[in-house]
Each structure stands twice: as C-alpha cells, then as structure tokens.
Amino acid sequence: MDAIRQTGAEAVHPGYGFLSENAAFVEMLEDETVAFIGPSARAITGMGDKLESKRLATAAGVNTIPGFDGIVKDADHCVEISRSIGYPVMIKASAGGGGKGMRIARNDNDAREGFKLSSQEALSSFGDSRMLVEKFIDNPRHIEIQVLGDKQGNVIYLNERECSIQRRNQKVIEEAPSMFLDEKTRQTMGEQAVSLCKKLGYHSAGTVEFLVDENRNFYFLEMNTRLQVEHPITECITGVDLVQQMIRIAKGHELRIKQEDVKINGWAIESRVYAEDPYKNFGLPSIGRLYKYIEPTHLPGVRCDSGIEEGSEISVYYDPMICKLVCYGKDRREAIERSIRALDSYVIRGVTNNIPLLRDILTEERFNKGEISTNYLPRVYPEGFKGLKLSEDDKHKLLAMASAIFAANALRSRNFLNAPKHQIHGSRLDRWKLYVELGEEKTKLSILQTNGQFMVTVNDKVYNIEKEDINLAKPLLEVRVNDEVNVIQLFSRNASGEYQIIYHGTNYKLYILSQRSADYLHLMPEKLKVDVSKQIKSPMPGLVKTVNCEVGDVVAEGQELCVIEAMKMQNSMVATTTGTIKSININPGDTISDEDVLIELA
C-alpha cells in the first residue's frame, strides 16, 4: 500500500503472486479508490473456499466429482452407492489419511471386498470405521479453461490449457491446446466455465480447473481468480493479450472479443525452468549466483518470461523459478522441437536447474503421443529421474565433440602472438590418440586434423567435425558433426582433463587424456574415500528448522535427526545407519549450503 501511495498509482496488477488472491488487499484498494486489475473481492472469497466453490459450481450446472455425502452403512450399501456413482470408485475412511483405509473399486466384488478391508483397517488405524465413497478418477488429466469476463456481464472462454505434467502438485510443463480434447468436449467445458462465471458475476481473467478422466468426463476442481503463471500459452494460440484485456476490463471497458472470434492457432508449450536439482525427488531447490545467463530468445517462436538476469542471486527465500520458457509452433511437433532446441540453447551457470528433466520429458515417447496424466512423472520415472540415457550414436557424437574441444585446446596452447613461428618447435600437431571416460565407460579414440575439420574415429565410426565451430570461449556451441548441427555447451574444463559438457540438456562429466597419459593411470594410487554413511549431509541449501538429537544419542537407521527447510519445503534428514551421534554441526536457525556435513555418526 505504501508503494501505491508513493507512486500515486491509479491501478494495481497483482501478477500471480500472493497478492493476487487476497480479498483483503482488494478491499483496501477499494477504500483508497485504486483500481484492482482483477476480479471483485466477492468473487475471490467465493472461489477461495473449497466447499463453497463446489456448491456454487454445482448450482451453475458445472460437473463436479460425484460422491456420497453420508456414511456408508455396510458392504451392500457400498455396492449400491458405487453403482449409482459409476465405477471406478474410491472407498476411503472418513477419518483417514496417508493412504490407510483407502481402496479403489472397479466392480461390485471390489466394492464389497474393499469396504470390508478398508473399514477393518480404518478401525485398527484410527479407531473409526466410518467410510465414504466417491468417484475415482483414473489417471486424471489436469485441464483448465481460461475465461475472460467484463463488468457488463459478457464472458468468453479462451480454450484450454493442459497442465497434467506435475510434480508435488506443481506444474512443470503446460501446453495449449490439449491433444486430448475434442471440439465437443472443449465447447462443453468452456460453456460450463462461462456459466460458472456468469453465476458469480465474475469479471477479469480467471481459470476454471478441471480433472478429466480417460473417457473425457470432466469434473470441476477449483477456480483460480487471477492470471495464471501459464497464461502465455493461451496468448500464443489465441492472439489475445490477457493482461491488456484485464486492464481494459478494470477500467470498465466492454469486451471487444466475441466467443466466435476465439480460435486456436498453432500450438504452445510452456516449460518451467526452476533452480532445482531434478535428480532429487524430481526437483529439490538449489541456490547460487547466475554468473552467466543467456536466454534462448534468438531462436524463432521462443518467449522467455523471467524476473532474473545475469548476476541475479537465487536464494532460499524466494520461489526457485528462473523462467517460463514458452515456445510456439504451427503444430505440436514444431512446438516440441522448438522447446527442445530452446532448452539446449539455454545458458544457465551458477545454479543447478531442471532443464535435464524438462528436456527428457519433451523427448519421451508417451509425452509425444500425448499419453499424459497427473501421474506422468512417477509412472515414467518410477525410480526417480536418473538422467538421460544417451543412444550409442549420440554418445559417440558427444565423445567426438569433446575430443574435438580437447584437440582445439591442444592446438591453441602452442600458439603465441609474440613468439615467432620458428620459436615454436616440435612436429606439427595433427593427430591425437585419446582416452575418454564417460561415467563408467572408457573409450579409446583417435582424431585427425584435416582441412578445416577434425576427423574423429570412435569404434570404427567416423565423425567429421567443423573446426571453426569449436570455440573455447563461447558458452554455447553449434557444432556440425557430419554436417548435422548439434548444440552443446562447454560448462567447464581443466588441465587435469576434466570436462563438463551439456548435451541434450544433461551435464555430462568427461575425463579426457591423451592415450600416453592414460597408459599410466593404472599406476596411480586410489584416493581414500571418506565413509559417507556416517555423515549426514545437506541435500540442498536451506535453513535448519529443528535438531532432534544430541551428541551421544544412540540412533537407529531411518530415525529423523533434523529438519531443514528451503523454499517453503521441509525435509527430514534421517540417520543412514545405526550409531551414536558423534558431532552436531548445526543449530536451529542456521543457514546451510548444499553438501554441508550436518551431523556425524560414530
């Protein structure tokens, strides 16, 4: 409010942050006669309450998840209710939680059996055997309808966005339109959304979220009374500037766009680039300073919405989102391809990010076929995201390009401006035999320098790499390998032979030596490894919330030792082995970094 008074602002656009759905804030603005670019306080309150919003939706004729509002009497009653709802149904304990006392029933037998087992389980777990039944939505998709209403009561829908790819209820990749909706479903969903808005007297932009099952039945979830993070993809395919419309509406102008004007042109995909380590639980926050940051906006059909720039600090105190990468194409194929190219060309240095995961999803078969649901991530990556497995050919290409970088560096090391050519002695360098380690894999390969090219032979296959494409100073390289462009990023290299190269979105660690150096590697002593099972290390930067042990305590494997918090998330750190606490290096309230040793066991 101070900022408003100081600047003398006439209107406030709340963005999509914490002020955007705060009815009290809207009321304060109304008191100061400053326009709020958004819906009325009444609409915000109405949709803010789950029960109330469901009641309003039902009243407006919107499909809601069918269920039985009372207590199930016995197994027969359960079957009866289930039939009336329609299978599959979810039988769950009224007092339940954490998956206990929950059963999915797909037929009468399941329902009878499920009721019996679940109620027994509920009784033993919660001391309460009361059961509820509601429709179970198998592999639901999260599809939402964008609406726009003016103060004159006109409401239109601007088609849907599919936001099924989620992790921990946070959206990761969104697209518009949805591959799944047919014209009829789209229209029905849109009309229901419009009807809800009309019932509410809603004005400004809003989003009605639905769960959609495999048979295209859809059910109201909630309504977001604000601009959504993913609104740009709707703008891309409809050509409507939502923020401009919101401002016009706030001013009291009538909508100029009619429902029949809203079309679907092309396809848009938004990938949310987060400062997160995707290899830990699909994304644990990471922090750092962006010492190099280049958005791929030089590519066609790419839009980057971000609040950061080179030099920005990503800290534990704010949302870890770096950027909304929106890519637009004439069809889904093109939108996906452009997204992939954009992710490959995105230069982010100084903070771990989730590009490896985003890129992997975009190339994954089920995603490409459109077989997605809110369970997509755990289904496709049951063991968690382990990083991209390169195909043999891609792996060889990576090795070839890395070797070319090694050779280019070797050549450059011999060139000195002020040392005359004749002062540089020795035979001309034009061939190398190299040894490359990539993960566990050890490869021997050879390079030949020819006219303007490096000819790399890996496992009898030859890769010709254009010499002029290898530049050791550029963060982003477009390297022609056998006349085909490959985008790579040279992340780091050192004189010991350690190279890090980002290829297909993933950061690969390579160890490159000349063969004659590698011949001696087997003689080098193994470095002593520290027994890490006795150390509890921080998986991410954050704040120490609580410490639940003391020096000298005997703890069991799996016992919680401390809790750390980062970016609104709490993480319980457990003992990795049974033992005695040797030292505690933290106190509640401490700020800790990634890989800090928190607690040591003896």
Place this chain on the structure above:
Amino acid sequence: MSACICNNVRSICARSSKRYGWRNATRYYTSTAAHTLKVAERIKQTRSQALLGGGQKRIDTQHKKGKLTARERITLFCDVESFVEYDMFMEHTCTDFGMEKQKFPGDSVITGHGLVNGRPVYVFSQDFTVFGGSLSSVHAKKICKIMDQAILVGAPIVGLNDSGGARIQEGVASLAGYADIFQRNVLASGVVPQISLIMGPCAGGAVYSPAITDFTFMVEDTSYLFYYRPRRSKAAEVSATIRTISVTNEDVSQQELGGAKTHTSISGVAHNSFNNDVDALLQLRNFMGFLPSQISFLLLSENAAIRGKHNLDVPALDTVIPPSTTTPYDMLDVVLSIVDERDFFEIMPKYGKNMIIGFGRMNGRTVGIVGNQPKVAAGCLDINASVKAARFVRFCDAFNIPIITLVDVPGFLPGVTQEHSGIIRHGAKLLYAYAEATVPKLTVITRKGYGGAYDVMSSKHLRGDINYAWPSAEVAVMGAKGAVTILYRGKPDMDEREAEYIDKFGSPFPAAQRGFIDDIIEPRTTRWRLCRDLDLLETKKLNNPPRKHGNIPL
C-alpha cells in the same frame, strides 16, 4: 623417445657392418672393425641400461608406491618425442664403501631439454630407482650443466624432485653439489622461471633448491619436504606411520611433518598440490603456458577468434558486492568474471586465504592477479597474506607480467600475535614489492580501502598506472565507527557523527576528487577497461634508479 634412441643405435650398427663387413680384411682392419663394433655394442648396451635406471625390480617398487619413474615423468611432461637427454653416460666417481662396484649410467638423475607446447624447457628428473635418487657430485654436475645452459638460452628450468637426500658415501662432495645447485638457483632467479615439482621425498639440504625456485608444487600423499627427517624409534612403534624427530623428541608422521597438506596450508612452503603424478604433470604443462620463457611478454594468438570478445560488458559483476558493507562476498567471483574463459591458475589457494593470488589471461595476455578475499578474515592483511602476495608481486615484476590488484581491505590484522610476530616487517615486504614493481599496475577498489593497507595495495601513490574504484568503494583512514570514536571521544550524538563520517568518506568521492582514483567505473565495464589499459601499457617504460640491488625487508 626411447624407440628413437634404439633406432639410432641400430642404424649405426647396420652402417658399420655394411662398411667393413664385406671387405676381405687384413688383421689390422679386422681388429679395428671389431673394436668399432664393440664400441657400438657398448654404446647400445649402456644406453639401454641407462633407460632402465636402477633396474626393473626397483621400477616395480616405484610403481607400487603409486609413483612414476623419472623417465615416465619426463615423457608425460614434455611434448611427444621432444626430450633431448644430456649426460646419459655420466657415472658417479665414488670409490668408498664398495661404491665403485655399483654404477649406473646417468647416475640418479635424468637431465636434458624438451618442449612443452612447443616451447623449450630444461628439465631434470631425479631417479629414485638409482641409489634412492640421492645426490652425488655427478648428479649435481648434471643438473648444473642444464641450469647454466637454461640461463644462456633463456628457457625455464623445471625440476622433478624425488630424492632421498645427499649421497652419504660421497660425504662432503655431495654437500658441495647442493651448494653448486643453490648458487645457480640464485643466479637464475629473475632470469628464467624456475619450478619445482616434488614427487617423492625431498629432505635435508636438498629442500633449499625448491625453496629458492619461483614455484614449488607437490603431489599429494606420495611426496614430502622437510629438513630433519623423522626416524623410526621405539617411542613411535605404536603406529607404522609415526616417526620421531630425534633432536626434539616430537612424534609425528612424515606426511604430517612435511606432506602436501602441511606445506600448502600450514607452512606456505609449497604453492599448490595435485592428485597424483599424472595429474601433477598435466597441471604443470598447463601452468607453463602462463609463464614467459624469459623476460618478455606472452600473448596467446587466437584471442580474436577463440578467446571471448573482450569489449563486452560482464553484467554478473554488477551484483557481486552485497548491498550491506559488512556482508562478505567471494572475490573469486570477480576474478573469474574478468579473466579470459574463467581460467585462473590460483597460487597457494589453501594458505593465507584472505589473499588471492594467481595467473589469468586478459585478452590472451598473461596477468598476475592479487586480490583481498573478504570471505576470509574480512580480507584483512596479516603476515601470511602479506608475504604470500609480496613474493608473487616480485615474480610478476621480474618477468614483466602486468599486475591487476583487486582491493577490498579493512586494514592490517590487529592483535598481539601479529605485532609480536612482526606484522610491521612482513607487511613492509608487500609494500616494498608493490613500490618497487615497474610492470603495468592496474588497481580496482571494489569496496574498502582502509588505512595503511590501502596504500600498500597498489595505490596511486605507489606508482599504480590505472586506479579504478567501483561505486561501492570507500577509501578512508579507517571505518566510520572507529574514526568517530577517536575524533569525538566521549561526545554525545555519536550515531549522528558516524553518519556524517560515512557521508563524507563512505564513497569513492574523496579519493577521486584528489586524483588518487582515475575514474569511478560501473563493475560490468571492468573487464574491457582492464584489457584496453593493458594494450595501452604494453609500451610502458619505467626504470628504478640504478643500484646493486635494493634491500627488501626480509
């Protein structure tokens, strides 16, 4: 390399048999021919014997210790087939203790010259497989020969040390050998770069050669440096690694007394350490690329095509300095953002960590970088940091390497320990080094420049060529709080007066108004400005008054 030598031998033999073999020879000819063949055979045999050093068994032992042999090290260090060996046939001259029966061609060191990325370098590599690499008078002569030639030619001298110490059987002759080397180390100092890589033991008098060379690197776990070798003793029998220093009766392990960790972090004797032999030799090759062969500039050529565009802003520099003046930050962030390709070879990264020193390139040109590190002890100057930087500044000056100084210094470290240990004379070393240096000196004050430490850190007053200040800079005699306490002792309104002082001195203005700072610059423009200034200053000419030599407070 070895293949090449064998080929030569073979060709000599082939030629001689061709020349003499077909003749219907007289006895005279036969005997001469036989003699020639015999000599050729002996040359061949001696060479192959020399290539084996102390023999296969000792080579295997060397390998088991995780160490490469002296020859293998040279092979890795020099460009392929570039090594030219001297004195392969020299043998020790000792006749006592039955030594006359044990001779190895070449004795316990391999010497010669080779190429590192095409540039000549003189190398000696001590051979632990021959008498434990111990130093005989011949060993010393071999080393002296290449050192003399290196000075004549103007090429760096690299020593790969792996020696048990003096050849006790030779007694004083061995000691004389050490002194001969020391003398040449000193004569070569400032003429050609001298680098020591400790790859095994280096004990007793031997340690003073590395100590005089410009840079000493060590291999972790397998090398150690100490003057007094601790011996096995009864008291130390409890553990296999614990030994006793007989004079002081202290129990200590060899690694603890003189290992890489000790010398890189506690004593400051070594400038850095590396994982193992292979890693160390690769790193050393890389390091040589930063050094001039003699007193001349070094420029990497492909700066336009391969190196980064030097005329671009670096936005990341704008956010390095935290908004609050007491919050620490990492000066390495600044260093890495101004040098080419974030390629920085840090010297002594684990010792005197409140000071950063090392080599980088600016638009291809080697520069020495000296920077206070606010992350450690607020970046203050203490004894270790002063001495560390002083020696580095003198090296850069000796070899015409421009010096870039990044200043954020709250002053010298106070305290009884520092005063009693002589912060005055040690701090004076850095002052002396900067004041004496005639190479291009560029200075950037990123934040604090307080007190005498401001003067020391390449200030305008010590002939700094270009002195910049970032907007966050504050040059003052001391921090506002301290200043106000002295100025207004016992007066009320201290907060108000402190604010007044901050207002007056908490900015780059006072220094800029007096011309002590040439310009106040946006951090993002630092890199290209420094590159431009280095181009300009390439033709700088400055000479100190003629004299025998100055008298640096040692």
